[in-house]
Amino acid sequence: MELNFAYYKSIADYVRERIKVEPEVGIILGSGLGKFADTIEAPIVLPYSEIPGFPVSTVASHAGKLICGKVHGKTVLCMAGRFHHYEGYDFRLLSLPIRLFKLLGVKTAIVTNAAGGVNTSFRVGDVMLISDHIKLTSLSPMEGPNLEEFGDRFFDVSDMYTRRLRDLAKSLAPESGLNIREGVYMYFAGPQFETPAEIRLARLLGADAVGMSTVTEALTAAHCHMPLLGMSVITNMAAGVVPDAVINHEEVGEAADAISERFVKFVGEIIKAL
Ligand code: HPA
Numbered sequence: 001m002e003l004n005f006a007y008y009k010s011i012a013d014y015v016r017e018r019i020k021v022e023p024e025v026g027i028i029l030g031s032g033l034g035k036f037a038d039t040i041e042a043p044i045v046l047p048y049s050e051i052p053g054f055p056v057s058t059v060a061s062h063a064g065k066l067i068c069g070k071v072h073g074k075t076v077l078c079m080a081g082r083f084h085h086y087e088g089y090d091f092r093l094l095s096l097p098i099r100l101f102k103l104l105g106v107k108t109a110i111v112t113n114a115a116g117g118v119n120t121s122f123r124v125g126d127v128m129l130i131s132d133h134i135k136l137t138s139l140s141p142m143e144g145p146n147l148e149e150f151g152d153r154f155f156d157v158s159d160m161y162t163r164r165l166r167d168l169a170k171s172l173a174p175e176s177g178l179n180i181r182e183g184v185y186m187y188f189a190g191p192q193f194e195t196p197a198e199i200r201l202a203r204l205l206g207a208d209a210v211g212m213s214t215v216t217e218a219l220t221a222a223h224c225h226m227p228l229l230g231m232s233v234i235t236n237m238a239a240g241v242v243p244d245a246v247i248n249h250e251e252v253g254e255a256a257d258a259i260s261e262r263f264v265k266f267v268g269e270i271i272k273a274l
Contacts, residue, residue, distance in 0.1 A: 012103035023077035026101030030113035094216035116238030130230035183208025196240025
């Protein structure tokens, strides 16, 4: 399968035909944050497996379906289940969700993830508004022939995590019952969690949280000029931050579940205020 414009367009055409509306907001849900999908009213559900040419998410806690419906009167398209490089997907294919949003008319993207806290003032259950990211691998979702239909070959990423949207989220923070932080997300490819030495390096470099997703989506959004809000739920302190602690995927899920209700409500309030 060649990742040319026709590929993205064929998927968008199929989805448009099924949902029959133009979504205003596109949302990608991270590990353990799937409950947002339950708040979507009058949902039209498209399992990824039904969409010709669409990859299938292999992470058990990721549902693997597109859900289109209303949240606070706004039409949203939600990806419950995202794709990660560690599943074996090429960085280039990881541009698909945001490019699909773009072709369907989405004006604002919201991406969430579970992340490990690197900043020692962070606590499990905090929510970090992503202000910027660090990605030390040279891979990019925009490598290969540039698709001019989406954006320019060389593109600016200095306001990738749109300041206006972060400010909006901050203005809603006091009523959220959540501890809202802001900081830099550092990407590690995974699927192993990081080593304590890697986390010390991350902190030296200015990272506040680490995770295995999101950066490809953010880069794709910047390429096609889509405003983006990125949020990390701190589900654990990163490796070595708490002496002798071990990190496991269950703990990540449990920590996400613990704040899920408040977080889902917060995302809803943000959508309402857009
Ligand atoms: N590291 C990377 N990804 C993660 C972590 C972590 O500590 N927690 C949740 N996702």
